[in-house]
Amino acid sequence: GAGVSQTPSNKVTEKGKYVELRCDPISGHTALYWYRQSLGQGPEFLIYFQGTGAADDSGLPNDRFFAVRPEGSVSTLKIQRTERGDSAVYLCASSLGRADTQYFGPGTRLTVL
Amino acid sequence: AQSVTQLGSHVSVSEGALVLLRCNYSSSVPPYLFWYVQYPNQGLQLLLKYTSAATLVKGINGFEAEFKKSETSFHLTKPSAHMSDAAEYFCAVNGRRGGADGLTFGKGTHLIIQP
Numbered sequence: 001g002a003g004v005s006q007t008p009s010n011k012v013t014e015k016g017k018y019v020e021l022r023c024d025p026i027s028g029h030t031a032l033y034w035y036r037q038s039l040g041q042g043p044e045f046l047i048y049f050q051g052t053g054a055a056d057d058s059g060l061p062n063d064r065f066f067a068v069r070p071e072g073s074v075s076t077l078k079i080q081r082t083e084r085g086d087s088a089v090y091l092c093a094s095s096l097g098r099a100d101t102q103y104f105g106p107g108t109r110l111t112v113l
Numbered sequence: 114a115q116s117v118t119q120l121g122s123h124v125s126v127s128e129g130a131l132v133l134l135r136c137n138y139s140s141s142v143p144p145y146l147f148w149y150v151q152y153p154n155q156g157l158q159l160l161l162k163y164t165s166a167a168t169l170v171k172g173i174n175g176f177e178a179e180f181k182k183s184e185t186s187f188h189l190t191k192p193s194a195h196m197s198d199a200a201e202y203f204c205a206v207n208g209r210r211g212g213a214d215g216l217t218f219g220k221g222t223h224l225i226i227q228p
Binding site for chain 2: 003004033035040041042043044045046047048056059091093099101102103104105106107
């Protein structure tokens, strides 16, 4: 079946702009995670959704970052007033439920000029 | 708090030789442990996971890992390297039984296979 998909695959923006990154999880997966992977580093946890609600947003670096999952399926990560330090690959993962294997999407490469 | 340390940012082995990638973890509760592989321009793929059952875990592509609580280690091995094993490998921990707060990853080890 289809895996986790993320759009766009690449996004280039200017400092100060607003961006939205989309994640389509595997159908039927109730848990959804966002991670950020900077060059030469491992993925860093940002936020976890169980259904429509953010169960854990402790990894969001500041209030410029926000994520939603209004219908418990697709999720959007929103970044306001982007900074050059936000440049990274943003990964989305989904799992059937809590503690189940997380399946990762290919990521969105964000470049802030 | 939980953390993962992967020793060696780059590991180079000859084709057919033993692969050993090291991972040490820190967790205040019994952990779940994972190894993921990332091929160029692809997403992370789960190799294997430890969830408190057998301490020796077998995964895909001939990889296995052994959980050693006394050493807080979860090293990844493969008896005979293949050229297709060249990739980035990440060890990860979830220190909360139930796994609801996301994974903590190491910085990764780039595996190079020499012909």
